[in-house]
Amino acid sequence: KQEVTQIPAALSVPEGENLVLNCSFTDSAIYNLQWFRQDPGKGLTSLLLIQSSQREQTSGRLNASLDKSSGRSTLYIAASQPGDSATYLCAVSSRGKIIFGKGTRLHILP
Amino acid sequence: NAGVTQTPKFRILKIGQSMTLQCTQDMNHNYMYWYRQDPGMGLKLIYYSVGAGITDKGEVPNGYNVSRSTTEDFPLRLELAAPSQTSVYFCASRHGTSNVGELFFGEGSRLTVL
Numbered sequence: 001k002q003e004v005t006q007i008p009a010a011l012s013v014p015e016g017e018n019l020v021l022n023c024s025f026t027d028s029a030i031y032n033l034q035w036f037r038q039d040p041g042k043g044l045t046s047l048l049l050i051q052s053s054q055r056e057q058t059s060g061r062l063n064a065s066l067d068k069s070s071g072r073s074t075l076y077i078a079a080s081q082p083g084d085s086a087t088y089l090c091a092v093s094s095r096g097k098i099i100f101g102k103g104t105r106l107h108i109l110p
Numbered sequence: 111n112a113g114v115t116q117t118p119k120f121r122i123l124k125i126g127q128s129m130t131l132q133c134t135q136d137m138n139h140n141y142m143y144w145y146r147q148d149p150g151m152g153l154k155l156i157y158y159s160v161g162a163g164i165t166d167k168g169e170v171p172n173g174y175n176v177s178r179s180t181t182e183d184f185p186l187r188l189e190l191a192a193p194s195q196t197s198v199y200f201c202a203s204r205h206g207t208s209n210v211g212e213l214f215f216g217e218g219s220r221l222t223v224l
Contacts, residue, residue, distance in 0.1 A: 034213055043217045089152055102152035
């Protein structure tokens with residue numbers, strides 16, 4: 001059974017800092033891993049999608065890496081801004097299902 | 111394109127009532143999913159479908175039913191509503207011939223059972 005864990009559960013950092021969010025999964029037989037952002041009371045917005053054959057993906061200040069063999073992914077956010085405050089979720093596509101972690105609640109301090 | 115559309119956005123039910131949450135996508139996606147999200151938690155998979163006529167259980171299927179008669183629609187049925195089903199429900203879809211498609215979400219349906 002695939003299980004997805006995100007650490008830390010919550011994080012507060014001053015504006016301008018670089019930060020890393022972590023995602024781990026128990027079954028390495030995945031098709032892809034996707035990072036999402038969710039603002040309070042809103043739906044999910046896709047940030048980055050990494051296929052199982054890829055090592056990383058970049059979009060602007062965001063960089064996501066994938067190490068399938070060790071069951072880990074990281075989301076790197078450069079030069080954080082108050083507008084980055086949100087909950088970040090990772091989701092793993094595995095054996096037809098897409099399983100989510102519980103998310104990391106990020107607060108960027110102005 | 112409208113993407114993934116969910117209705118209703120909000121609903122209050124009494125214990126024992128039934129209702130259907132509607133989900134429609136206009137992207138011709140094979141795969142569709144229903145999730146529930148409880149406060150402070152991630153998303154739990156209720157049911158999913160890999161194409162019209164095919165559905166399968168997710169992590170938390172009890173108390174729910176689905177059908178997939180067309181590619182576009184994937185309704186979620188609650189037969190006997192219970193307070194434990196108070197949650198926000200999200201429908202999602204993706205292109206699925208290769209299992210690698212990006213997942214797109216609806217805006218959610220907030221359900222309260224009293």
